[in-house]
Amino acid sequence: MPNEPFTKDLADIWQRQPVEPIKMSADELRHKAKKFQNRIRARNLLEYAAGVYVVLAFGSFLLHAGSFPMRLGCILTIAGVLYVTYQIYRKGSAKPLPPQMGLTPCLEFHRRELERQRDLLFGVWHWYLAPLVPGLAITTFAGAFGAKGITPRSATIAVVYSLAAAALFYFIWNLNQKAASKIQRQINELE
Amino acid sequence: MPVTGSSQKLLYEQAADSFGDALSRLARAYESDAEKRRDLQQEIHLALWRSFAGFDERCSLRTWIYRVAHNAAASHVIRQARSNARTFVSLDDVDIAADFVPAESELDRRQHLDRLLGLIRELKPIDRQVMVSHLEDLDAASIAEITGLTAINVSTKIHRIKHILAERFQKGARHAE
Numbered sequence: 001m002p003n004e005p006f007t008k009d010l011a012d013i014w015q016r017q018p019v020e021p022i023k024m025s026a027d028e029l030r031h032k033a034k035k036f037q038n039r040i041r042a043r044n045l046l047e048y049a050a051g052v053y054v055v056l057a058f059g060s061f062l063l064h065a066g067s068f069p070m071r072l073g074c075i076l077t078i079a080g081v082l083y084v085t086y087q088i089y090r091k092g093s094a095k096p097l098p099p100q101m102g103l104t105p106c107l108e109f110h111r112r113e114l115e116r117q118r119d120l121l122f123g124v125w126h127w128y129l130a131p132l133v134p135g136l137a138i139t140t141f142a143g144a145f146g147a148k149g150i151t152p153r154s155a156t157i158a159v160v161y162s163l164a165a166a167a168l169f170y171f172i173w174n175l176n177q178k179a180a181s182k183i184q185r186q187i188n189e190l191e
Numbered sequence: 192m193p194v195t196g197s198s199q200k201l202l203y204e205q206a207a208d209s210f211g212d213a214l215s216r217l218a219r220a221y222e223s224d225a226e227k228r229r230d231l232q233q234e235i236h237l238a239l240w241r242s243f244a245g246f247d248e249r250c251s252l253r254t255w256i257y258r259v260a261h262n263a264a265a266s267h268v269i270r271q272a273r274s275n276a277r278t279f280v281s282l283d284d285v286d287i288a289a290d291f292v293p294a295e296s297e298l299d300r301r302q303h304l305d306r307l308l309g310l311i312r313e314l315k316p317i318d319r320q321v322m323v324s325h326l327e328d329l330d331a332a333s334i335a336e337i338t339g340l341t342a343i344n345v346s347t348k349i350h351r352i353k354h355i356l357a358e359r360f361q362k363g364a365r366h367a368e
Contacts, residue, residue: 010307010356011325021214022215023204027305034256082251083333099245101258102254102255103258104258106265106320114268117269
């Protein structure tokens with residue numbers, strides 16, 4: 001192989017590069033583990049904060065809601081947000097690296113990581129968008145028709161709000177499908 | 192059978208003593224920013240320490256260490272790529288345009304190393320794992336065991352790596368003469 005001596009030179013350059021090896025004491029490792037856990041917890045809390053904000057907002061609407069449909073809409077929205085937050089915790093939250101990584105060859109580990117992300121993005125309608133639809137739809141219609149019933153103005157407002165929400169949901173769904181397809185291509189190219 | 196706490200400590204110390212330099216080079220292959228690299232190196236050491244609680248000698252210690260280190264580093268790369276929308280290329284898509292400075296002085300060696308690191312960091316994680324392992328002088332069978340690729344696939348990738356390195360560095364040398 002004519003390239004053999006040359007790649008040996010590069011391997012030599014690679015192996016003789018200046019390095020800063022570290023060795024951590026048991027205390028340092030424990031401290032680092034705790035720091036990582038805290039960082040992960042903080043990142044997850046940030047993800048849940050949006051959910052808490054929406055729950056508090058719709059909780060406040062619920063307390064002041066006059067009509068049954070509006071109260072029902074608020075309750076369903078809160079339930080939807082709680083479900084989505086639980087799903088973020090279950091599927092998408094940052095977790096420490098699994099301790100059995102040494103048993104898993106890199107290709108398999110990498111594929112599993114990508115598949116987990118792909119499934120999360122592909123299924124965004126089921127676990128992220130759909131649970132919010134009933135509550136938001138009922139509050140939109142209850143809000144539009146609540147005071148004066150169905151009038152041309154309230155019907156227009158309801159339709160405009162519904163179309164805007166549908167466009168937003170479609171945008172989010174489409175963005176996630178594209179990202180999932182990109183990950184699927186990466187999976188296909190793995191070997 | 193899982194190891195005890197003291198064995199876990201011993202295994203970690205053995206790993207840090209015997210593979211500390213290689214782990215440091217591995218972190219360099221995955222992260223260019225010095226501060227993030229330090230974090231990554233610590234993350235790899237932490238992952239190793241945690242993993243040794245489950246070390247059952249189903250594979251060699253070396254294979255175990257490299258798997259854990261590469262997997263931890265690949266997770267880091269995926270996280271980083273997600274936050275800055277970066278994409279990587281496969282060995283087949285690497286631009287092999289020559290760009291050579293003869294590596295005679297220490298400065299030239301450093302330039303070679305910088306180019307080599309630049310090339311490695313362009314690669315997708317699995318190709319990066321093969322290339323780094325190859326530069327660490329691991330044979331195709333060991334790389335196959337670490338990565339989970341077939342031996343034939345590893346050999347093909349190594350062949351491609353040698354071709355890329357020769358095209359990128361050696362041909363330029365001929366042009367420079």
